[in-house]
Amino acid sequence: MRVREEPPVSAPTPAEEAQQARQAQRAPVVRLWLAAFCGYLSLGSTLQTLPSFTEDRFHAAPWTVAAVVGVASLAAAVCRPFAGRAVDAGQPRRTVVLGAVFGALGGLGHLWAPGLSVLVAARLLLGAGEGTLFTSAISWVMRGSADSRRARVAGWFGLSMWGGLSAGPVLAGLLHAWRGDSAVWAAVTLLPLAGMALAISTRNPAAPPPTAPGPGALLPRGSRLPGLAYLLTSYGYGAISTVLLLYLRHEDIGGGRAALAVFAVAFLITRAVGSPMVDRLGGVPAFVVAAAVEACGLLVLACWADETGALLGTAVTGAGVALLYPAMIAVIVGRSPRGQQGAAVGVMISFWDLGIMVSGFISGAVAGALGYAWSFVLSAGLSVAGAAITVCFLRARRGAPEHGVAARDTERSAPR
Template sequence: MTETKKFVLVADSSGDMVEDIIIQKSNTTFYQVIIPIIVAVFGVYLTIGMTLGVLPGFVQHELKSGSIAVGVVIGLQSLATLLTRAYSGKLTDTKGGKHSSHLGIWLALVTGVCYLLATWTSFNPTLALILILVSRIMHGVSESLFVTGALTWGIGLVGADKSGKVMTWNGIAMYAGIAVGAPLSIWLQHVSGIQAVFLVVILLSVCSWLATSRLPNLAADPDHIRTPFYRVIGKIAGQGLGLAFSSIGFACISSFIALLFSSKQWGNPSLAFMSFGACYILTRVFFSSFPDKFGGYRVALISLAVEIMGQLLIGFAPSKAVAIIGCSITGVGFSLIFPALGVLAISKVQPQMRGTALGAYAAFFDLSLGLAGPIAGIIAGWYNYQAVYLFGGASCLISILTLLITRKKSSWK
């Protein structure tokens, strides 16, 4: 194994410039570097999926709280992720991707402990709900730190020319973790109780740290100047709003599909989560080149039309099978919206501002998930759980209208 050494100046914790050494191994392949990171991403998002599978039922049935409380509990994590995007980016730039991602992992471990404490204090619903809310905030901060660090770390290790592959595989690992985590937690709760679910959350956090512990950190670039979010939000607002409205359908499935199945007495909702995740992943694997090949605008519009079909199927589903088909179609439609609109967002800024543009673009996704849960909870309380998916379909229609209107002011392709 051959090695080359590059000496660079970096800022230490006090702000002084110190000499650091980056070891570059010439025969380190893409997959040798990226697989440990992808394993960690899968593990962390598995913890997120597992909480989505059991928290709605725990809050509603064990803590005797209503649909609005369920929506707040689910949405709070995304709001915490949104509000810490800027901090996570700054920490990653100044301390390195490894530092940021590992901090996020350890925070996920602490979150698992707090979830566990909430189950042990369920005899006091108010205290347990407070612990759950605190846990959701920490889980959101954990996600923000981890995913920002992991993406930056992975791209830095394999090179900017492979950034597309890094983002693609990170996205697959993220949604695979969510898709597998929800049914896994439902099964585990049935077999061993809800405490076992949160013990596994703690264990997964440790495994994610171990998977990446031997990868080298990258020295921070002292010449990198971070551009504030507000300077690029205006440029990518059209794509960001389109993403935000399209993400509501996903939020409705993750927050309320289990409660819909319970209210209809359709049995275990695991297949609904799995079908959404499988169709989402397979669409990305086989059609990820479509935004570049056919244009992000065209792909986004077609994807939104497909997602509307999926949401309406769930909203009017007369049976469990039709609802599962609706989840599958929603997964197909939602899969390419993020990269399709992301291609358009990146094209509107200079290359040196792409990171900031992607951060601002992702913030629209966080905001959508944070607000969709409580709004959908209100709708479910006023009407029923199927009405939530009519809301999801209407949101996708608004996304289409947003893209049609804002396209007139630009040269989207």
């Protein structure tokens, strides 16, 4: 009797293994997007109300107002690398939920705040929640994304952040007109709880193979110099968020009600349309172009001191800021070890937070000493410096393959 021999089973190719790993780690993108949106809708609601609230209730000086707004970035910057590392270790859902809890506690602090010290503590809690929630969510999503689509996935998921920051001031304005500051702070408290419910309803993915943390686990190789460039370009957005409304108000320029909305529209359109272009252009060139556009918008704000110039400069700045994030994701994640990509994302966004925090302090001080226009001139110069550092990084790492080229080769070899 002849025994039929089974054909040998071929071992999976590296491309097949990578595709199977991505399928196993695929994230519930819609629910995570909505959870992150709720967190940033909460944070964005504070941007419209907090400057005048702090100035009127606590009689704070402009530099104090800017510091209170910007200090949330300190806690976010500290928490992000730890959140990314937790995702690398296989705990994304728990980390998202923890971030939502921090955010809700921060909202309660805004609602209660009898003095500046309590308000600062609430800002720190809200920043910690925002940093933990978003970093763990985007790191979870990036784990299941193809390399050749990295920038567009990051850019479109990042719209949860900027959509919340953009819609938050509008929501705060409506709530303030309805019930005053207390309604705004109640929403700031409840929105992170909605994000927590969305995160709890998700299923934790299979844990990745264990990796030794190593001395660079929280600051992965390849994230430091690009992170510095990202920090410098974040200063411009920090100036927009901390002193723009005060500038338009105190200089009697007008446009204060529309300025943040104009920034948001320009940002969201550019991010949605431009993110796929970053994958085709490459991370470093796209980042340099975006930083140059941001600098041009900030200079228009500084030099064209009427309502038309203010709104035009705000729109151009928003268009430049829109593509900084997907471009830098393409640069940093493409140069980080597989087991440290979550931490690399956390470090990258921490540099952004640090830039906003520093901007909060320095922009207010510069505005008080030299005038508001000089805050925007300084921001434009730092954006140019960030672009220059990125070009130097490109030259120093010319031998390293860009993520798009290597990824497209892998994609072609992968089974359809």
